[in-house]
Amino acid sequence: xxxxxxDLHLLSGVYVLDAIDSDxxxxxxxxxxGRCQSCSSEVRGLRxxxxxxAMAAALQPPAAMHGRVLAAVRRTRQLPPAADTQPRHRLWPxxxxxxRSRWLPRLALAAATAGVVAALVLGVILAGTQHRLGxxxxxxxxxxxxxxxxxxxVLTKSTSAGGTATxxxxxxxxxxxxxxxxxxxxxxxxxxxxxLINPRRTRPAGLLPSPRGGKTQPxxxxxxxxxxxxxxxxxxxGGTAKPTTTPILVIPLRA
Amino acid sequence: xxxxxxxxxxxxxxxAVPEQGGEHDLDGLLALVAxxxxxxxxAVYTRLxxxxxxxxxxxVRDPAQSEEVAxxxxxEVWRTASRFDxxxxxxxxxxxxIAHRRAIDRVRSATATAARxxxxxxxxxxxxxxxxxxxxxxxxxxVRHCLGGLTELQRESITLAYYGGYSYPQVAxxxxxxxxxxxxxxxxxxxxxxxxxxxxx
Numbered sequence: 001x002x003x004x005x006x007d008l009h010l011l012s013g014v015y016v017l018d019a020i021d022s023d024x025x026x027x028x029x030x031x032x033x034g035r036c037q038s039c040s041s042e043v044r045g046l047r048x049x050x051x052x053x054a055m056a057a058a059l060q061p062p063a064a065m066h067g068r069v070l071a072a073v074r075r076t077r078q079l080p081p082a083a084d085t086q087p088r089h090r091l092w093p094x095x096x097x098x099x100r101s102r103w104l105p106r107l108a109l110a111a112a113t114a115g116v117v118a119a120l121v122l123g124v125i126l127a128g129t130q131h132r133l134g135x136x137x138x139x140x141x142x143x144x145x146x147x148x149x150x151x152x153x154v155l156t157k158s159t160s161a162g163g164t165a166t167x168x169x170x171x172x173x174x175x176x177x178x179x180x181x182x183x184x185x186x187x188x189x190x191x192x193x194x195x196l197i198n199p200r201r202t203r204p205a206g207l208l209p210s211p212r213g214g215k216t217q218p219x220x221x222x223x224x225x226x227x228x229x230x231x232x233x234x235x236x237x238g239g240t241a242k243p244t245t246t247p248i249l250v251i252p253l254r255a
Numbered sequence: 256x257x258x259x260x261x262x263x264x265x266x267x268x269x270x271a272v273p274e275q276g277g278e279h280d281l282d283g284l285l286a287l288v289a290x291x292x293x294x295x296x297x298a299v300y301t302r303l304x305x306x307x308x309x310x311x312x313x314x315v316r317d318p319a320q321s322e323e324v325a326x327x328x329x330x331e332v333w334r335t336a337s338r339f340d341x342x343x344x345x346x347x348x349x350x351x352x353i354a355h356r357r358a359i360d361r362v363r364s365a366t367a368t369a370a371r372x373x374x375x376x377x378x379x380x381x382x383x384x385x386x387x388x389x390x391x392x393x394x395x396x397x398v399r400h401c402l403g404g405l406t407e408l409q410r411e412s413i414t415l416a417y418y419g420g421y422s423y424p425q426v427a428x429x430x431x432x433x434x435x436x437x438x439x440x441x442x443x444x445x446x447x448x449x450x451x452x453x454x455x456x
Contacts, residue, residue, distance in 0.1 A: 013444070051345065052398045058306040060308075061305060066300065066304070069304075081289070200364075225364040
């Protein structure tokens with residue numbers, strides 16, 4: 001039941017209201033936007049209308065929010081400008097604002113110091129030692145936040161293609177960290193891609209960095225939704241917007 | 256049934272919304288934020304936090320959860336400011352799009368189901384909570400006026416989807432209409448508002 005072009009065009013209104021719940025339908029519309037100049041200019045105009053609706057709903061935020069946000073800002077690293085080399089077929093980053101599922105690691109967390117600190121911290125956690133993580137916070141707020149969350153849990157599972165993945169998940173922070181050990185090395189044309197698998201919406205969760213010494217640097221995923229499972233697939237280099245192969249690993253994230 | 260009267264969104268006193276400079280300033284501020292300028296971020300906060308929080312409250316309703324989402328959104332603005340592209344839309348729109356998507360993600364995730372079901376019981380914000388000074392290049396009165404120019408059905412569909420956070424199939428179910436009529440109604444309504452507000456496409 002592929003809709004006609006004309007029907008696709010009619011989705012601009014519900015699209016800017018974020019009222020399309022079906023991934024398939026939204027993806028199809030976004031692909032259409034990439035080809036249809038008048039549609040993308042219509043979407044741009046209608047989005048400005050929604051901003052009017054937002055402005056009309058303004059309320060005084062709680063006074064304490066200001067301090068909390070500024071404190072968070074001071075310990076949060078910013079993303080560098082988007083690289084021109086972003087794969088074209090990644091759907092979310094293409095339209096605007098980019099990256100519905102936000103993946104620090106591809107963009108910022110590759111910073112070696114952060115990775116080293118996180119790996120150290122990870123070692124501490126995996127050894128089962130309770131340890132204050134204040135030092136890591138200074139280095140990397142995002143990863144430290146997950147590690148330090150009172151409800152952080154460690155999950156480890158073997159993949160069907162060898163090796164293991166270890167996940168530290170914090171439902172309260174809605175974030176998780178993935179590391180792997182002993183995954184089969186891939187040719188340059190392939191990559192391991194992580195997913196947040198959910199019946200409602202499966203989101204790409206970033207590409208595993210190339211392993212060093214058989215291990216991959218921590219990958220941070222944000223915006224977990226209830227019912228998410230972490231999946232890992234082998235995809236063409238650059239990654240895809242949807243899994244195209246059978247996952248070699250699926251880890252349910254919540255009890 | 257939830258309170259979806261569009262009038263809810265226009266509780267501020269008319270004229271209480273001073274313009275604090277045009278969109279260009281906000282765009283410029285975001286460029287500074289992208290370079291790690293904290294005072295610039297504070298200025299963006301001052302101008303947009305009220306709208307982001309108010310919008311999120313509309314969708315999420317629960318004050319504690321709304322604050323949480325609003326904080327995430329504002330942190331996201333800080334973190335991803337380098338990705339803001341003024342060629343694609345205004346700074347306010349960029350921020351409000353993030354805010355709305357985050358709010359929607361929150362209410363559509365199953366954990367929020369219970370809280371969402373409580374929404375009807377949640378009292379509406381007291382009028383003194385209404386921001387007295389918000390960034391408003393499209394000011395409330397104009398928005399109210401333009402919403403008033405829609406047909407009842409257009410207005411209802413748009414407010415259910417945008418403020419209510421419902422998907423359009425849910426809106427269709429709530430209003431007992433077909434999917435295609437909801438799509439059309441929402442698009443026509445927004446186009447009419449665009450023309451009324453004088454937004455350029």
